[in-house]
Amino acid sequence: MKKNLVKNLIFIGAVIAYIVFCFTQTPITQAVTVTGTGEEAVSVGSWWSLLPPIIAIGLALVTKEVYSSLFIGIISGAVLHAIAMGSGFVGVMTSVVNDGLIANIADSYNVGILIFLVVLGAIVVLMNRAGGSRAYGEWAARHIHTRIGASIATFLLGVLIFVDDYFNCLTVGSVMRPVTDKHKISRSKLAYIIDATAAPVCIIAPISSWAAAVSGTVDGVNGIQLFISTIPYNLYAILTLIMVIFISVSNVDYGPMRTHEINAINGDLFTTRNSVYDKDDEPDHTKGKVVDLILPVLLLIAFCVVGMLYTGGLFEGTNIIDAFANCDASVGLSLGSIGALIVIMIYYMLRGVLKFSECMSSLVAGFKQMVPAILILVFAWTLKTMTNQLGAAEFVRGIVESATAIQILLPLLLFVVALGLSFATGTSWGTFGILIPIVTGVFQSQLADVTDGTIPSMVIVCISACLAGAVCGDHCSPISDTTIMASTGAQCDHVNHVSTQLPYALTVAGVAAAGYLLAGFVQNVFVVLGVSVVLMIAVLFGIRLIVGKDDKKTVRK
Structure with missing residues (x-):
């Protein structure tokens, strides 16, 4: 008290x-x-x-x-x-x-995301009612025998679904919940792994909706080429993946997450009761097979990728790279998910695991499951509108432009400013949309002298710092779309997810900030990335020593 x-x-x-x-x-x-x-x-x-x-x-x-x-x-x-x-x-x-x-x-973009949410909720309910989720959970129980194995399997699935962060969060959550529940991994830990393999993976994947968004903010150079150049310097994304692997393999947790994990081992997956999300529907029969989960997920991935490429003009002669660069993720995900939903319902009815009436009732049940996420998203979008009305973007732009004279500290400054702006507004896309044009404006004379396509290393470092800071702030923020989606995918209380994830994200942010401080003096990717990775591992082992000593005083049942 x-x-x-x-x-x-x-x-x-x-x-x-x-x-x-x-x-x-x-x-x-x-x-x-x-x-x-x-x-x-x-x-x-x-x-x-x-x-x-x-x-x-x-x-x-x-x-x-x-x-x-x-x-x-x-x-x-x-x-x-x-x-x-x-x-x-x-x-x-x-x-x-x-x-x-x-x-x-x-807003048409927002409506597309809401449609995708509802359709994906319906698909998850269909998979549960058809028995696919239970069959997959039983299969995983036979093949995944440890908590470490369940965590790594969740991480790998998150890395494989790199096309879009929304799609990543909801798909990984619905597939892996039965597995992580079986091995007593807390919903907060599941939400963290999902969130850590969503935006941090998408921001270093050349073929993703994020690559398209970044390339669209850069004028005067090849956007995709510049995006690929920033990948080795995106310290926050790379170090976050190292962090997830380490805590999964070492089974070491700290901060509020440690309490949640101890409670999960003792049988309480939620710590604070999760009354927001309904319990997954259990099938009335045992006809479901693993294929009843795997095939719908593959169909959903394929249809969504095709939908995004379609909106980018692939079927009008545009190549795949440009199609991703020009795609409308909201429309593409809506088209793909609706197409997949129709095919999945037909498949289940032909398999005889669901009747037509059960498929139709699943649509309503799926919508109900997504109501909490929809409400949080609408409020978060509205809060962003308030900050825009108050001129937050112009205010931050002025701060950055006034500090561009100190170019050695510019990568660190951009990382911190991007982190703060993304955290406060809950949008990483909006953040790098504001900051990247400022960076290209600062280095306009150097970019104008480029004739062979070689982009100056300082430009790459500074844009990488913008992207890393934007993802970090997005990762930490309770009003971020991706954070909300990760909570929804894990069916975890949203505040629990934010409070348990924050110490992990800030640990990585501190190491990334040190890396960008070094990058201002040494624009060499091998030195900057190498030192940052070594420092990250050293910090993690230091935490392990501290937490390990404390664990000896804690009895885990």
Whole structure:
């Protein structure tokens, strides 16, 4: 009780101190820019613009209640915007309802993601009712005999599904839940492994929706070529994968995750009761086979990849690389998942494991399973709208541009700024969309001199730092789409996932920051990556020594 009171007082004090600091700035100033068609007003934010996500994230971690925390953050952002614009109560309600909730639900990209969520929920219910999940769990129980084996199997599946992070989170979670539950791995640990093999894998995969997003933010050079060049310098992504392998093999956990894992070994997979997600449907028969899970997953992967390539123009003569670069992930995933759903239902009916009525009822059950994720996503998107209205992007842009004179420290600075912006806004794509054009602008003269396609190493390092920081902030943030999807895939309480994952992500972030500090002085990938990997392993072994000594005092039943 006293511990919770102290945490609450610390949070309240931090928010008050931040607000006092913010009073040195006005919430929004209107800067007038001259364009080719006349004058245009642009909202430029201040430290106030980051207050709504700070409130939402802090409340979620303190109260363990994510819905109200997000909504209070949204309201605070709308109030700040109304004060700055002088629009009063009507302005607050307009920002929340019209500019926030309605606009985000009506956004075509967001609708595509929601459709994909619902369809994937229906497919998961179909696989459970057909007995495919149970059959796979029984098969895995015969072939995977240890907790280490279950963790590594989850990691490998996450690495293999590199096309899209949303698809990764939900597919890996639905396939591996029976296996990790069997070996008493906590849902929080499962959610961490899923999250750590989603965005960190996609950001170093040349054929993925993330590669397409990054390449689309760069002007003047070959976007895909630049993306591939950044992979060895993406320290956070690479070190995160090392982290997952280490904690899986060594079975060492620390921070809140250690409590969750001890409880899981003792039979409690959730630590705090998971009342958000319904229990997986059990089949009424034993006709299900392993193929009833494997084939639907393969169909879903194939259809989604084809759907993304279709939106990128593959069937109009575009090559595969350019098709991925130009694809619309939202539309592609929606098309692919709906196509896969139809084929999967026909397959189950032909197999005789499900009737038509059972397939139809699975659609409704799948939608119900995804309601918590949909609600959190809509609130998170609305909170991002509030920060945009307050000019957070322009504020961060100004900070970075004012510090570009110190080029030796620029990689470290960009990593930290990207981490903070992505954490506060919950979007890694939006973060590197803001920062990468700034980087290319700083090095515009050097890029203009490129004639043989060789991109200056400092440009590659700085863009890598932007990408790594964006993924790190996205990995840590409770309002990140990918973090929400990982919780949904693992059917883990969202706040539990965030609080247990945060120490792991920050450990990797600290080592990555040291690597980018080194990269400012030595732009040599072998030196930077080699030193960072050695330092990461040394830190992990140090943690193992500390936790190992502490474990001797702990009796695990």
